[in-house]
Each structure stands twice: as structure tokens, then as C-alpha cells.
Amino acid sequence: MPTRQAQLRTTGALLKKTKVFERYLLQRVVAPEDVRIIAIGAGSFGLYATEHPLPLIVSSVFPIGDAYVTLDRDTGEVVGGGYEPSYKIERKGPAQDPIPRTAFLDPTFAQITAVVWSRVSIGNMASAERPLTLVSGR
Template sequence: MTQVFREGVAATDPAYINLRDSDSDPARAARELTESLWLRYSPYADDHFLDCIPHEFDERFWEMYLTCSLLELGFDVHCPKPGPDILIEADGGRVWIEAVTPTSGALGHPDAIPEPQFGKAGRVPEEQILLRMRSAIQGKYETKYREYRDKGVIGPDDSYVVAVNGCQLHHAIADDYPPWIAKAVFPIGGLQVALDRESLEVAETSYQYRGVVEKCSGSSVSTDIFLDQDYRDLSGVLYSKVDAGNPTARMGDDFILVHNPLANMPLDAGLLGCGKELAVRVEGDHGVIEDTDWNSRA
């Protein structure tokens, strides 16, 4: 079988080139992981996978890792062409999954995520990160989902998930709680604390409402798409920041699955049974975050 890393390939992706050409132990481990995944993934890959991966390594690795993780979890997995990247069947229902790996944006663009300055204290650019995630989700939903729905590939009773990988987003390691992927689809702002006036003890904690993120141009982008009826066909989003050089001990432990409470075809609670799962229950004019850490239950 043809391998992923091949000498003589005119590659353009720095990650592919660095992993292929380095003799370091981490690079060898990353190559071994990639090739082992390829052995399992190859029957599901499109005909252009090996031609594309030297030029878009992280994107293609994410598709492969995601598919192999779902196989490892015991799902009945299909990758029909044409169609979204992955189709799984669970409890008699069909769930389509479209993978996307957003970048930090064009160098010099005012809304791009700036590179971290190592050795210097600085602010994590959360707004720019949310803009990149939000744009990736919107792009897949408004183009790919609509296209496949119009062609009848995705049926009216099928669920649809956008799987976002943040490995190319600068500062991704600084993600906090609630995770950025949740803040990209729910209007969740910063943590606020209410103190008792007399005792000065914490009386209540909550998160500020943030319905939009401002772009440098002055225009605003909504962060409440999971409260928007126009996105009711988006059942949820899945997030990971895994890459070939930074895998988890068990595949899927890195996943964060966020449910859309308004989805026409909602996802079953505990669908994946791995990683973390987050939902927001709407109560009147506010929401309650409910999360499950499946890793702690293992």
C-alpha cells in the first residue's frame, strides 16, 4: 500500500514536510500514527486523498482521525461520494458529519488571530478565535449542507454535524471553560461573580451575555446561532484540537460535542460516549449549561 509520507513528493504544506523530513522522535511517532491510521482509513478515503495530504496535511489528517475514531468507538461508518465526509448510523438514525480545519487567517488581516509572542505576557485573542470558528461553521452549513440537502444526499430526517478542528488556530491550547466552540454558537461571554454586600462571599456566578463579536471593520458577527431558527438543521458541532504530533491516549478523548437545543433532528444524549458533551437548557431569558465528561466515567 502507498504510504502517506513519500520521498520525492513536491509537498507544499509545512507540517507534512517537517514530519516527513525530520529524524526526531516526535516526528517519527507522528509518522507512525499517521501511517497506522491510513491503513484503517484507506477504504473510506476519496481518490484524491494521497494527492491532497502533502498540501493540506492538518485538514486531511483530521478527516482521517475523525473517521478512525468513530470506527474505534464501534459506529457503522460510511464515507459515500459525493456527500459530507462521514455518515454514521446509530439507533436507526443517520448522522452526517462534515469536517473542517479553520486557519488563523491571512497574515496581516486585521481579524486574523495573531501569533503568540513566546516569553511575553499577552492577551488571548478570544474574539478573533470565535470569528474563525464561527466562519468555519457557517461556511459548511450554508454551502455544503444546503448543497447536499438540495441534491437529496442528506434527507429531511438526517442529523448534520460540523466537526471543527482547532489545531491551526493560534492560542488553541489556552481554551478554557466554557470551551470556545460553545461560545461560537451560544451567546456566552465572560464569567461574572456577584458578592454578598455584607459577608463579601460569593453569592452567585454566571456568564455575561455576548450575542455578537465585533470585527475590526466595525461590523458584528452573531454568536447565538444555536438560538437561531435559521440553524435548526444543524444538529450540533464537534470540536477537537488534535493533530498528528499531539494525539490523546485514547482516540475520541479530545472530542467536545455541543448540542443544538433547537435542532429539527437533535442528537441523542451520550451519542459518542467519549470526550466531553455540552448542552444548554433554555430557561426563560437565560440558559443553564449542562456538561458531561465521559472521560471521567471511563
């Protein structure tokens, strides 16, 4: 599964769970001052969710695109690098609007304190590397 598809599934889950918390706030199941954490698992695409150089969830909720490296043409030495800004995740199809990659910069998600992300699932449970990632916008 390409990274873009995994990011779309992740942002879709985040939006769905955010709406649940909106309902909980209106129903007073949770108070505005409560910490509200959403858990998202990679599920069936856990084997394909990228973790390097950043966990997939980070590039799904912040405008972080592809990594790049700048080389000195004369020496071939690495002189810089970083990440390209990427504010949207493109979707295929003529009537498919891109999905914003700015959840923790967008007031729509202001009621969410953090996201716990795991790519561990059936099929890759032996993964000892970075079993959980906590991402907070606050």
C-alpha cells in the same frame, strides 16, 4: 490569538459548512430526517483556544459572554456568579458587521444537528483534557 479571533474563525467555519449541507439537502445527498453533524477543529490556533470554564465552541454558538462573580462587600464571600449575555462577536474595522453568536438559536443553522469540536492539533496532541466536545442545539 485572542478568544474573539478564535470565535470568529469557528463561526466562519460553521457558516461555510452549513452552506455545504444546504446544497446537500437540495441535491438530496442527505435527507431532511438525517442527523447532520459538522466537525470543526481549532487547527493552528488550538494552543490558544480557551477550554475553561467552557469550550470555545460553546461561547461561539450560544450567546454566552464573559464569566462574572458577585462578592459580598462585607465578607468577601462569593454569593453568586454566571455569564454575561453576549449576542454578537465584534469585528475590527469600520465596515465590519459583528457576527451573531446565536447559531443554534437562529433558523439559518436549523439544518445542523450538532457540532463536534476539537482543539487538538499538531503541537498540542498530548492534550488529554477534553479532546472532543459535542454541542447540539436540539
